[in-house]
Amino acid sequence: AQTVTQSQPEMSVQEAETVTLSCTYDTSESDYYLFWYKQPPSRQMILVIRQEAYKQQNATENRFSVNFQKAAKSFSLKISDSQLGDAAMYFCAYRSAFRETSGSRLTFGEGTQLTVNP
Amino acid sequence: DTGVSQNPRHKITKRGQNVTFRCDPISEHNRLYWYRQTLGQGPEFLTYFQNEAQLEKSRLLSDRFSAERPKGSFSTLEIQRTEQGDSAMYLCASSRSGGASETQYFGPGTRLLVL
Numbered sequence: 001a002q003t004v005t006q007s008q009p010e011m012s013v014q015e016a017e018t019v020t021l022s023c024t025y026d027t028s029e030s031d032y033y034l035f036w037y038k039q040p041p042s043r044q045m046i047l048v049i050r051q052e053a054y055k056q057q058n059a060t061e062n063r064f065s066v067n068f069q070k071a072a073k074s075f076s077l078k079i080s081d082s083q084l085g086d087a088a089m090y091f092c093a094y095r096s097a098f099r100e101t102s103g104s105r106l107t108f109g110e111g112t113q114l115t116v117n118p
Numbered sequence: 119d120t121g122v123s124q125n126p127r128h129k130i131t132k133r134g135q136n137v138t139f140r141c142d143p144i145s146e147h148n149r150l151y152w153y154r155q156t157l158g159q160g161p162e163f164l165t166y167f168q169n170e171a172q173l174e175k176s177r178l179l180s181d182r183f184s185a186e187r188p189k190g191s192f193s194t195l196e197i198q199r200t201e202q203g204d205s206a207m208y209l210c211a212s213s214r215s216g217g218a219s220e221t222q223y224f225g226p227g228t229r230l231l232v233l
Contacts, residue, residue, distance in 0.1 A: 043226070044122075044224050044225060044227065047222075091161070104174075106151075108160030109160050110159055111158070
């Protein structure tokens with residue numbers, strides 16, 4: 001079974017600064033997808049960025065980028081120019097590319113609560 | 119695209135009562151997922167449907183839990199004989215199957231409190 005670990009329960013950053021959230025995962029599969037989701041207080045979870053394991057190039061979405069290290073099974077999220085609206089719980093998630101083994105379920109980490117200080 | 123909706127948003131019940139939650143997915147999405155999220159934790163997978171077929175169930179889904187998706191549209195999740203340990207946020211997500219491009223979109227959740 002796959003597991004996802006986020007070792008930072010809480011992180012804080014000053015507005016306009018850069019912060020990196022860590023995520024590691026364990027899998028025996030060679031092909032999979034990784035995601036970062038954001039869950040603001042009392043609001044629904046939204047997708048921030050996704051990475052396909054067979055792609056070596058790190059994904060980027062505006063101020064959000066990832067550092068994907070497949071051999072190390074590491075998938076960190078970098079938020080540049082942090083804004084007050086970035087404050088939320090961030091979840092790292094894994095999805096198998098092989099439907100026969102794990103279906104389409106997402107396996108989530110425990111989350112990192114990000115605080116942005118003005 | 120009106121997003122995934124869930125009703126009710128909050129539910130308080132007494133132990134032993136039955137509760138039912140509803141999820142309306144994004145209209146063109148053929149896959150629908152249920153997750154459970156306890157306080158301070160990440161969501162845990164419960165079950166998923168492709169159209170009206172329930173294709174996968176987690177071990178977390180005890181025999182007190184049942185989910186349906188009649189006609190492949192909305193879905194209901196029923197919990198019978200609720201226990202205090204059932205208190206959690208129940209999240210629904212939907213997606214359009216499509217391999218690498220598949221993305222799950224989440225609803226706002228139903229927060230259940232069992233007294």
